[in-house]
Amino acid sequence: MDLYTYYRSTSSYRVRIALALKGLDYRSLPVNLIADGGEHRAPAYRVLNPQGRVPTLRTEDGDLVIQSPAIIEYLEERYPLPPLLPTEPLARARVRSVAALIGCDIHPLHNVAVLQRLRALGLAEADVGAWIGHWIGEGFQAVEQLIGDQGFCFGEPGLADVYLLPQVYAARRFEVDLEPFAKIRRVEAHALAHAAFQAAHPSAQADCPA
Amino acid sequence: MDLYTYYRSTSSYRVRIALALKGLDYRSLPVNLIADGGEHRAPAYRVLNPQGRVPTLRTEDGDLVIQSPAIIEYLEERYPLPPLLPTEPLARARVRSVAALIGCDIHPLHNVAVLQRLRALGLAEADVGAWIGHWIGEGFQAVEQLIGDQGFCFGEPGLADVYLLPQVYAARRFEVDLEPFAKIRRVEAHALAHAAFQAAHPSAQADCPA
Structure with a gap:
C-alpha cells in the first residue's frame, strides 16, 4: 500500500x-x-x-x-x-462517538485551510490562537467525560485513540493547556510508550524537518 | 427509540x-x-x-x-x-468518503456554534456569508467528482445521500449557488420525490415553525 x-x-x-x-x-x-x-x-x-x-x-x-x-x-x-473496534454495536457506537467528535467538531476547525482563511479575513494571530484553543478545549471537555478510566480511551488501543493522539499532538503544538484533561493525558502517556504510536508520530516521519 | x-x-x-x-x-x-x-x-x-x-x-x-x-x-x-452501504470494502469506502467529506470538511464549518463564534469575533455578515459559500462550494466541487451519474449518489439511496441532502438543504438556506453542481441537483431531485427523504425533511418536523 x-x-x-x-x-x-x-x-x-x-x-x-x-x-x-x-x-x-x-x-x-x-x-x-x-x-x-x-x-x-x-x-x-x-x-x-x-x-x-x-x-x-x-x-x-x-x-x-x-x-x-x-x-x-x-x-x-x-x-x-x-480490531480497532469492539464487536458489540453499542460498544462500537461509543468508540465511534469519540472519533466523530474529534473528527467533526475539533480538527476541522483548525486544519491548514481553515486557519489560512481566518487569517485572510483579517483575524489577528491572538484571535486565531483563541479560536483554536476554544474548539480544542470545548471538545476535550466532552471527550474527557466519554472515555474510560484505564489504559487507552477504552482500555486496549483502538479507533478512539487513533483520533485522539493526533489531536493531542495538535493541541500541544498550538500550546493549548491540557492540565484540565487528566484522562486524555493518561491516554497520551500510554501512547508515548507504545511502538505503533511511536512509529506513526510526526517526528518519526521521513518528511519531518530535522 | x-x-x-x-x-x-x-x-x-x-x-x-x-x-x-x-x-x-x-x-x-x-x-x-x-x-x-x-x-x-x-x-x-x-x-x-x-x-x-x-x-x-x-x-x-x-x-x-x-x-x-x-x-x-x-x-x-x-x-x-x-442497507445504507454496499457489501464490498472498496465500494463501502467510496460511499464513506463522500459522507466524511461532507461530515468533516463542509458542515462543521457552518454549524450554529461556529457561525456564532465568527460573529463574536467581529466578522461582518457579508464575510460570514462568503465563509459559508466558500466551504460549501469547495466541498461540493469534490463531491461532484466523486458521485455517480444516475439516481442517488451511487444509484440506490444510501449513506452518501444521508449526508448530502441535509447539506444541500443548508446550501439553499444560505443561498449558495448550486447551478455548477448538476449531479448534486440530480440527487436532490430524486430525494424530493422519495417518501423517506420527505418524512425526514425539516419542513415535515413538528418543531418547524409554520
Whole structure:
C-alpha cells in the first residue's frame, strides 16, 4: 500500500496509527502542504485526490481511497485483526462517538485551510490562537467525560485513540493547556510508550524537518 | 427509540433520513437550539449529551448514543436492512468518503456554534456569508467528482445521500449557488420525490415553525 501523507497532518497521522496498530506495511509518499503554496493543490495530486487534501491511500489492489474516516473503516474491514473496534454495536457506537467528535467538531476547525482563511479575513494571530484553543478545549471537555478510566480511551488501543493522539499532538503544538484533561493525558502517556504510536508520530516521519 | 432533534439541524436531519430509509419507528423529541440561548446548553440536556449538541439517540434498550456518524453506523449494524452501504470494502469506502467529506470538511464549518463564534469575533455578515459559500462550494466541487451519474449518489439511496441532502438543504438556506453542481441537483431531485427523504425533511418536523 501507498500512503500520501504529511508528517504533521492530523488526518494523515490517524491513518498512520491505524496502519501501525494493524502491523501493515506501506510506502510513505510525502505531500508538502506548505512549500510552494502546497503540493496538495497541484494538478498531479488532484488526479489522485479530487479534494486536494491528505491523506490518500492506494490499496493493495491499486485503488485510491480518500478521507481518513473512510480509509480507517476500510482498513478495519479489509484487515480485521487486531480490531480497532469492539464487536458489540453499542460498544462500537461509543468508540465511534469519540472519533466523530474529534473528527467533526475539533480538527476541522483548525486544519491548514481553515486557519489560512481566518487569517485572510483579517483575524489577528491572538484571535486565531483563541479560536483554536476554544474548539480544542470545548471538545476535550466532552471527550474527557466519554472515555474510560484505564489504559487507552477504552482500555486496549483502538479507533478512539487513533483520533485522539493526533489531536493531542495538535493541541500541544498550538500550546493549548491540557492540565484540565487528566484522562486524555493518561491516554497520551500510554501512547508515548507504545511502538505503533511511536512509529506513526510526526517526528518519526521521513518528511519531518530535522 | 427516541431522537433528540432540531428541525433544521443538519446532523439531526441525517439521522432522520437513515431512520426513515430503514423504516424504523421513533419518537421525535425537539431541542430548540435558538430559544432562550439554546435548550442544548441546559444542564438537563447535557446529562444526556455531554457535548450539548443534537442529535442524541436513545436506543431500544434505553442506551444513549451521540454524534450522527456514530448513530448512523449503529443503525446500520443493528438494523442492517435495507442497507445504507454496499457489501464490498472498496465500494463501502467510496460511499464513506463522500459522507466524511461532507461530515468533516463542509458542515462543521457552518454549524450554529461556529457561525456564532465568527460573529463574536467581529466578522461582518457579508464575510460570514462568503465563509459559508466558500466551504460549501469547495466541498461540493469534490463531491461532484466523486458521485455517480444516475439516481442517488451511487444509484440506490444510501449513506452518501444521508449526508448530502441535509447539506444541500443548508446550501439553499444560505443561498449558495448550486447551478455548477448538476449531479448534486440530480440527487436532490430524486430525494424530493422519495417518501423517506420527505418524512425526514425539516419542513415535515413538528418543531418547524409554520
